[in-house]
Amino acid sequence: MTTYKEIKNKIAQLEKEAEALRKAELLAVITEIKAKMAEYGISSKDLGVIKNKTRKQPGTPSPARYRNKEGQTWSGRGRKPKWVIEALAAGKTLEDMGYFIG
Structure with missing residues (x-):
C-alpha cells in the first residue's frame, strides 16, 4: 500500500x-x-503589445491650463500661484474667471 x-x-x-x-x-x-x-x-x-503613448520627458514643464488677464499662467500642478490664491479668496472659481485654457 x-x-x-x-x-x-x-x-x-x-x-x-x-x-x-x-x-x-x-x-x-x-x-x-x-x-x-x-x-x-x-x-x-x-x-498592440507596445502602446503608442508618448511620455513627457523629465524636467519638461506641463502646459499652461490657467491664465489670468495679465497673462500669468499656471499648469494646475504644484502650489497655486499667488494670483490664483487671491482670485479664489475673492470668491471666484478658475472657470468663472476664464482661467481654464483647455
Whole structure:
C-alpha cells in the first residue's frame, strides 16, 4: 500500500517535471514567434503589445491650463500661484474667471 508521504513526494516530483516541460515548451513557442515576426517584419507595436503613448520627458514643464488677464499662467500642478490664491479668496472659481485654457 502506498503511503500519504510517498504520494506527496510523487506529486512534488511530477510538479517539477511539469514545470521543466512548461519552460521548454514556452522557450520553443517564443523562439517560433520571434522567427515569424522577423520573417514577416512584425513588431511588438503591430501586435498592440507596445502602446503608442508618448511620455513627457523629465524636467519638461506641463502646459499652461490657467491664465489670468495679465497673462500669468499656471499648469494646475504644484502650489497655486499667488494670483490664483487671491482670485479664489475673492470668491471666484478658475472657470468663472476664464482661467481654464483647455
